[in-house]
Amino acid sequence: MKYLSLVFDDGPRDLMCEMTDKIRGFGWSAAFAIIGNRINDETLPMLKYVIDNGFQIVSHGQDHSDLRLVSSKDEIINELTLPIKTVKQKLNYEITMARLPFLSASGDVLEIAKDLKLPLLGQGIDGGDDWDSSVNSDRIIEAVLGSACDGAIGCLHVLGHTSEALDVILPELKKRDFHLVTPEELFVKNGITPPLGVQINNANEYFNPAVSSSLKRPLRN
Numbered sequence: 084m085k086y087l088s089l090v091f092d093d094g095p096r097d098l099m100c101e102m103t104d105k106i107r108g109f110g111w112s113a114a115f116a117i118i119g120n121r122i123n124d125e126t127l128p129m130l131k132y133v134i135d136n137g138f139q140i141v142s143h144g145q146d147h148s149d150l151r152l153v154s155s156k157d158e159i160i161n162e163l164t165l166p167i168k169t170v171k172q173k174l175n176y177e178i179t180m181a182r183l184p185f186l187s188a189s190g191d192v193l194e195i196a197k198d199l200k201l202p203l204l205g206q207g208i209d210g211g212d213d214w215d216s217s218v219n220s221d222r223i224i225e226a227v228l229g230s231a232c233d234g235a236i237g238c239l240h241v242l243g244h245t246s247e248a249l250d251v252i253l254p255e256l257k258k259r260d261f262h263l264v265t266p267e268e269l270f271v272k273n274g275i276t277p278p279l280g281v282q283i284n285n286a287n288e289y290f291n292p293a294v295s296s297s298l299k300r301p302l303r304n
């Protein structure tokens with residue numbers, strides 16, 4: 084059995100529920116990286132739905148700012164932690180990890196995330212640029228299935244063409260003996276405590292650096 088973790092960015096949006104149902108249909112779980120300023124009375128029930136289904140929520144910044152361009156330390160801390168505070172207050176759910184908007188980091192950002200004890204989820208599976216609405220689902224399917232590997236953390240988005248791509252991706256991953264879990268579960272399965280101060284592309288790379296170097300991808304949303 085091989086394990087990987089798909090993390091869908093830029094929620095909360097109502098499509099999260101449909102994507103959750105598709106993944107739950109295989110008895111699996113995943114994670115959503117959410118933007119703090121999108122949390123409101125309309126989107127809170129969607130967040131509650133995915134949490135109640137055993138999915139993980141991670142912080143994707145309060146305003147989806149490119150933190151590499153933010154000079155104030157307090158502002159970087161607020162960007163990373165405000166969604167955590169809101170979800171704790173509204174749903175009593177503890178967010179323990181983050182994904183940087185655009186996967187964009189400076190040394191300061193990595194240092195601050197380390198001080199906050201927030202592991203940063205990277206991109207160990209090619210998402211086929213699914214953030215780009217002009218990309219069709221075939222390209223997403225080909226990219227994900229062409230790069231899926233044991234221990235990898237995927238970076239996809241809460242978008243219609245991505246949800247559509249799941250209809251092909253999920254059964255094919257099952258056929259290949261993959262099992263989708265949350266990032267928290269992925270680290271447990273691989274027997275490691277998530278490292279701090281780096282963007283983690285693969286939970287295995289700390290055992291086998293040769294695997295991860297071939298998975299490095301250019302920065303993308």
Ligand SMILES: [Zn+2]
Binds near residue numbers: 092093143304
């Ligand atoms: Zn994003």
